[in-house]
Amino acid sequence: MKYLMLVLVIVLAGCSSAPKGITPVDGFQLERYLGTWYEIARQDHSFEDGLSKVSATYSMQEDGGVAVLNKGYSKEENKWQEAQGRAYFVASSDVGHLKVSFFGPFYGAYVIFELDKEHYQYAMISGPNRDFFWLLARTPTISESVKAELLEKARVQGFSVDDLIMVEQP
Template identity: 50%
Template sequence: MKALRILLVMIMSLMLTACFGMPDNVTPVKNFDVDRYLGKWYEIARLDHSFERGLNNISAEYTMRDDGGIAVVNRGYSVEDGQWETAEGKAYFVNDKDEAYLKVSFFGPFYGSYVVFELEQDNYDYAFISGPNTSYLWLLSRTPVVAQSVIDDFITMSQERGFDTSELIFVNHDRDSHRD
């Protein structure tokens, strides 16, 4: 019985940490400044996931938490349901605070990787983000529209890292998320 408990604890520990990784060719941005990263971001493009399926006008708002982590509020509009959907989570740095490698949770003790692998350095205008593997990819921007050159760079850099960019979804931003 004791051996079974130890085995279960080991398996659960592996499951809880398995999503902290990143694709082999992805490297987190160094000299990351969390204070500059905080605020509102618009999702420009992503790979498909059940938790965002059918949503448009997606944004993420990042603020500091009292415990040193980051509060995350994701918001998107479901055309099918005719209403806004919101998910609240929390994120913490995996290593040092100057490395853009975080773990994020929307579901209790379960965390997944959030790795910024490209970041516009002057004003933090856009960011390319990976999850634990090449099935998770996002382009975020401070504005709901970006220059085509940013999209082109995102596609090129993502392909070089093994992401299937032929499956990208480009997010429609036709509603003001502060109005509704």
């Protein structure tokens, strides 16, 4: 997994800006975002190849940043894989735009462009371009109607949703 995260870091190195036309959410409240999120759908990338039961847990660091623990189960290897990282706001802490690193000084974009602001139950995330997309939720599953609505919003924003991986959760 460390090798795969290194590949991600190299791909994303220096790419902490939002994709053109993607606007990070404002009115963001980090304290409400902290905790565990489950991956519902994602674009296919080698660093998550074959992983199911994927989650991301966010917690505060002493330096004001955010500790990130990504975890997924590899059926092929019959074991859990983890990647630990850290994230910092790119600008203001009330804007859902962070830069995240899983290795050294190299950061990639983490752009929250859709968020259930009332309950913080789902979020859509972009990387530095539209080749990176994640649909996250506070629970391992969400209703098909909510998922369809969110994926249509992602399609309208220019993300290719036809080939998304629907993540197997417990």
